[in-house]
Amino acid sequence: MSAGPHSEAIFARMQKALPGGVNSPVRAFRAVGGTPIVMRRGQGAEVEDEDGRRYVDFVGSWGPLILGHAHPAVVEAVAKTAADGMSFGAPCKLEVELAEKVISMYPGLEQVRFVSSGTEAVMSAIRLARGATGRDLILKFSGCYHGHADHLLVAAGSGLVTFGQPSSAGVPKDFAGLTRVLPLADADKVQELFDREGDRIAAVILEPIPANNGLLLQTKEFLQFLRAITQKHGTLLIFDEVISGFRVGPGGAAAHYGITPDLATFGKVIGGGMPVGAFGGSATLMGHLAPLGPVYQAGTLSGNPVAMAAGLATLRVMATENGWAQLERKGALAEAELTAALGRAAFASSVVRVGSIFWMSLQEGAAPRAAECIANEAAPRYTTIFHALLDRGISIAPSAYEVGFLSLAHTDEHVKRLGKALGDAVAGLG
Ligand SMILES: *Cc1c(COP(=O)(O)O)cnc(C)c1O
Numbered sequence: 001m002s003a004g005p006h007s008e009a010i011f012a013r014m015q016k017a018l019p020g021g022v023n024s025p026v027r028a029f030r031a032v033g034g035t036p037i038v039m040r041r042g043q044g045a046e047v048e049d050e051d052g053r054r055y056v057d058f059v060g061s062w063g064p065l066i067l068g069h070a071h072p073a074v075v076e077a078v079a080k081t082a083a084d085g086m087s088f089g090a091p092c093k094l095e096v097e098l099a100e101k102v103i104s105m106y107p108g109l110e111q112v113r114f115v116s117s118g119t120e121a122v123m124s125a126i127r128l129a130r131g132a133t134g135r136d137l138i139l140k141f142s143g144c145y146h147g148h149a150d151h152l153l154v155a156a157g158s159g160l161v162t163f164g165q166p167s168s169a170g171v172p173k174d175f176a177g178l179t180r181v182l183p184l185a186d187a188d189k190v191q192e193l194f195d196r197e198g199d200r201i202a203a204v205i206l207e208p209i210p211a212n213n214g215l216l217l218q219t220k221e222f223l224q225f226l227r228a229i230t231q232k233h234g235t236l237l238i239f240d241e242v243i244s245g246f247r248v249g250p251g252g253a254a255a256h257y258g259i260t261p262d263l264a265t266f267g268k269v270i271g272g273g274m275p276v277g278a279f280g281g282s283a284t285l286m287g288h289l290a291p292l293g294p295v296y297q298a299g300t301l302s303g304n305p306v307a308m309a310a311g312l313a314t315l316r317v318m319a320t321e322n323g324w325a326q327l328e329r330k331g332a333l334a335e336a337e338l339t340a341a342l343g344r345a346a347f348a349s350s351v352v353r354v355g356s357i358f359w360m361s362l363q364e365g366a367a368p369r370a371a372e373c374i375a376n377e378a379a380p381r382y383t384t385i386f387h388a389l390l391d392r393g394i395s396i397a398p399s400a401y402e403v404g405f406l407s408l409a410h411t412d413e414h415v416k417r418l419g420k421a422l423g424d425a426v427a428g429l430g
Pocket residue numbers: 116117118119120122145146147148207212240241242243267268277
């Protein structure tokens with residue numbers, strides 16, 4: 001199905017006024033072809049486009065909407081707070097309320113600082129790590145996406161994988177030269193790197209649950225190995241929990257695996273759909289930040305009351321409704337439905353899932369743990385599935401490398417509709 005006439009017309013205007021018609025590249029449908037659907041409303045697990053067509057939504061704004069669209073508690077919190085002032089540029093009580101909540105939920109946190117996006121959180125955590133250790137090098141893993149700060153657009157995943165670019169133009173070679181990039185799930189390579197230059201590495205950063213290039217689940221042993229080797233070399237371990245934080249459980253991947261990083265970065269769920277990011281760690285480490293220490297970091301809208309209120313409302317609903325247990329149950333149903341549906345396809349595949357995050361590995365053999373292990377045939381298969389699902393009123397991410405998200409608003413019925421549509425879609429696929 002192509003986009004409806006209203007979507008087509010609006011997107012034509014958008015292409016004139018906005019580069020590629022979008023404000024974030026993967027929305028442009030380049031990976032799957034066709035005109036992007038222009039959305040006008042979201043309610044619970046469903047979205048409606050400008051032509052009045054409705055879809056069950058498994059994109060969830062790429063992760064933040066863990067309660068679904070326009071949850072009444074979040075909408076009310078936002079409206080009430082906004083009516084009392086949108087921003088002060090002075091301390092406000094909602095900042096400490098969300099901070100205390102986050103600190104109480106996530107292992108090892110004593111202090112957090114709020115920013116306005118995941119990118120900003122990661123960028124600031126890296127600067128802090130460098131400032132605190134007095135070292136310049138960082139290690140990241142291919143297939144992990146950490147936002148679009150210069151030092152991390154080095155063999156980054158997410159939209160860039162789809163575009164077949166290892167990194168971005170405009171990133172100075174000298175910056176990229178301070179970043180080491182290794183494949184995930186390969187302890188030997190990490191060991192070799194640390195043997196060579198471990199005492200120059202400020203931080204190792206990874207998504208402990210890599211979910212931006214497929215869902216590349218790591219073994220607990222690999223994560224424990226990273227914890228141990230960083231500790232040994234005085235290197236900081238940064239968990240980028242922008243997706244996994246407050247989604248796989250109240251304590252993110254750190255609690256899931258029982259491993260406490262030195263610094264953690266958050267985004268997406270923590271803002272409940274508003275632009276929020278955060279990073280945190282021990283009070284000693286965070287004490288390197290201005291105004292206490294020499295590492296500069298600031299933001300006009302950081303800790304914005306409306307955004308704090310949305311995040312707080314989201315985390316409160318999750319806690320009072322036992323949200324993570326509910327999502328685990330829905331996730332298990334989705335896994336069973338998707339596995340059964342993919343069983344109707346002529347090609348081998350598997351479903352990878354952790355809690356409410358799922359991904360279809362459309363290739364033979366065990367699900368990949370490293371970006372390098374994703375087969376070429378997966379993407380064209382996904383493209384066919386993507387359009388077939390859209391035809392059937394189901395919205396999944398417009399890229400084979402993106403995961404799907406469930407929310408508290410998804411009913412068993414929504415999940416079964418996904419299974420049915422997927423089964424029908426793949427039944428005729430070679
Ligand atoms: C989305 C994401 C980011 C970037 O967050 P933005 O809010 O898009 O800047 C960073 N790290 C991870 C793991 C992400 O998934």
